[in-house]
Amino acid sequence: MKGIFVLLLAVAVLFPASAGCVSPEQTDVPTAETTNSAEPETLTPEENSSSRIRMSFDGHEVIAELYENPAAEDLRSMLPLTLTFRDYNGTEKIAYPPRTLDTTDAPAGYDPAEGDIMLYAPWGNIAIFYHDSPYASGLVPLGHITSGLENLAAMGGEFSVTITVVE
Numbered sequence: 001m002k003g004i005f006v007l008l009l010a011v012a013v014l015f016p017a018s019a020g021c022v023s024p025e026q027t028d029v030p031t032a033e034t035t036n037s038a039e040p041e042t043l044t045p046e047e048n049s050s051s052r053i054r055m056s057f058d059g060h061e062v063i064a065e066l067y068e069n070p071a072a073e074d075l076r077s078m079l080p081l082t083l084t085f086r087d088y089n090g091t092e093k094i095a096y097p098p099r100t101l102d103t104t105d106a107p108a109g110y111d112p113a114e115g116d117i118m119l120y121a122p123w124g125n126i127a128i129f130y131h132d133s134p135y136a137s138g139l140v141p142l143g144h145i146t147s148g149l150e151n152l153a154a155m156g157g158e159f160s161v162t163i164t165v166v167e
Contacts, residue, residue, distance in 0.1 A: 051076060052166040053143070055152070057085075057159055062148035063166065064117055071119050072142045074102040075126070080164040083126070086157065092127045093152055095161065100124050103140055110139035117143040128152060 053076075055062040066072040075097065083095035092112075103121050112118055112129045119140040120127050126142065130153035145152070
């Protein structure tokens with residue numbers, strides 16, 4: 001009986017429930033109890049875009065379409081807005097909006113493609129993917145870049161982006 005206890009204790013130490021790659025900035029790691037790991041629904045938000053936005057920075061601009069969902073509409077309600085973006089993991093540019101976005105009816109996760117604008121709900125940040133990335137729990141689609149992604153991808157360090165609605 002003592003041997004089984006020692007074996008279970010060793011397994012718990014070597015393989016904790018939240019094992020995986022975690023960023024130093026991440027302080028709230030979702031677990032199986034708090035995250036629905038189901039694959040994303042077959043919704044096609046691209047077909048439901050409702051407005052265009054312009055992201056201006058360093059003499060460049062990016063044009064994107066925002067989707068019709070509560071999170072994207074909440075972001076739209078904050079515009080115009082200036083955010084500080086930085087690179088994350090050589091795959092995306094991230095920034096933190098001034099408040100948490102509405103995630104009502106959000107999918108459990110999403111498989112982002114190059115040009116997707118997402119909310120990463122666990123951290124509350126906006127992520128603009130300039131490279132494909134695998135499915136991740138907590139990603140909520142906000143929109144998609146229609147032009148100028150290469151300008152954003154080329155930016156290094158921290159940089160300010162002013163986001164406005166295109167009239």
